[in-house]
Amino acid sequence: MNSVGEACTELKxxxxxxxxxxxxxxxxxxxxTGDPCGQLFKRYQLCVQKAIKEKDIPIEGLEFMGPSxxxxxxxx
Amino acid sequence: xxxxxxxxxxxxxYPNPMNPSVVGVDVLARHVDPSGKLHSHRLLxxxxxxxSIVKSxxxxxxTKTYVQEHSVVDPVKKTMELKSSNISFTxxxxxDERLVYKPHPHEPDKTILTQEAIISVKGVSLSxxxxxxxxxxxxxxxxxxREALEWVINRLNAEIEEFTASARGTxxxxxxxxxxxxx
Numbered sequence: 001m002n003s004v005g006e007a008c009t010e011l012k013x014x015x016x017x018x019x020x021x022x023x024x025x026x027x028x029x030x031x032x033t034g035d036p037c038g039q040l041f042k043r044y045q046l047c048v049q050k051a052i053k054e055k056d057i058p059i060e061g062l063e064f065m066g067p068s069x070x071x072x073x074x075x076x
Numbered sequence: 077x078x079x080x081x082x083x084x085x086x087x088x089x090y091p092n093p094m095n096p097s098v099v100g101v102d103v104l105a106r107h108v109d110p111s112g113k114l115h116s117h118r119l120l121x122x123x124x125x126x127x128s129i130v131k132s133x134x135x136x137x138x139t140k141t142y143v144q145e146h147s148v149v150d151p152v153k154k155t156m157e158l159k160s161s162n163i164s165f166t167x168x169x170x171x172d173e174r175l176v177y178k179p180h181p182h183e184p185d186k187t188i189l190t191q192e193a194i195i196s197v198k199g200v201s202l203s204x205x206x207x208x209x210x211x212x213x214x215x216x217x218x219x220x221x222r223e224a225l226e227w228v229i230n231r232l233n234a235e236i237e238e239f240t241a242s243a244r245g246t247x248x249x250x251x252x253x254x255x256x257x258x259x
Contacts, residue, residue: 001091004100006182012102016088019103023114024084029149032108041106048102052119057142058163059104059119 005051021035077229079179082187083149083156085228086177091119094224099123099140114149127205141165154179170196175221192219 002075020036026032052059077085090098100121105114108114120143130139141164156177161170173193180186191212 002100004102004119008102015103019106020084020088023087024080027108027114027149028080028083030151032112032114032151036116043104048104057119058166059144060163062090 003048004055004057005047008044008047008051011040011047014018015044017038077187078185079154079156079177079187081232082177082225084238085225086156086158087116087147088232089224089228092191092224092227094220094227097122097124104144112150114147114151116147116149118145118147119143120145168198170194170198181200189218189222191221206244219229 001007001012001016012016015037018040028036089095090101098120100119102119102121103116104119105117106115122143123140126139127139129234138148141162143160144163145160146160147156147158159173171193172195175189175191178188178190180188208221
């Protein structure tokens with residue numbers, strides 16, 4: 001699946017792989033602490049935000065939040 | 077399929093052959109709230125195959141329409157709620173959709189989906205014909221949604237099978253075996 005910004009597709013894929021694994025193997029089993037995908041998400045986000053501005057997509061009232069605010073960033 | 081399987085598939089719903097018009101999915105924000113629920117805000121880009129003459133009139137950048145989706149997954153209560161609404165053409169029409177996935181109350185290996193859609197057309201009163209037409213479209217889309225998840229689940233199981241064949245004696249191996257027994 002592509003990203004809205006063509007240049008972001010690769011970053012998106014890396015993040016998605018990380019997230020899907022964490023979601024199925026940790027989050028759904030009750031381990032929601034820890035966020036192994038934080039760095040990937042940040043890089044992917046920077047790209048997406050830029051693409052959205054460039055394409056003038058009308059996103060309103062959505063804060064661009066980082067992953068798992070308030071949780072300690074432990075890389076696992 | 078059990079709720080965990082359906083929820084995992086729903087997070088990876090696109091691309092799938094039943095929704096060919098969805099051409100892009102991006103995560104705009106994601107966090108786990110203090111009660112342990114995962115919130116995700118996503119942007120979906122859709123391309124409706126507009127005839128090329130129309131494209132040349134309105135400019136190719138503007139043939140994509142966008143939908144924003146907010147999902148909440150509660151791993152303790154086992155609910156997944158998705159709310160989406162269009163962010164393109166909001167001056168003409170609003171399509172708000174809400175889907176909730178929960179485990180079946182009597183059959184734990186199955187999942188129940190409730191789906192509702194509210195469509196408002198600005199400044200035009202919907203005749204009963206139009207309403208009937210939309211109701212038909214919505215219910216056939218609901219079926220399409222179920223088929224789409226079925227497709228994703230099969231794809232994920234095939235990937236697990238491949239992985240199992242090549243990896244020996246790992247944690248994932250025993251997880252994959254459990255998933256097959258469940259099925």
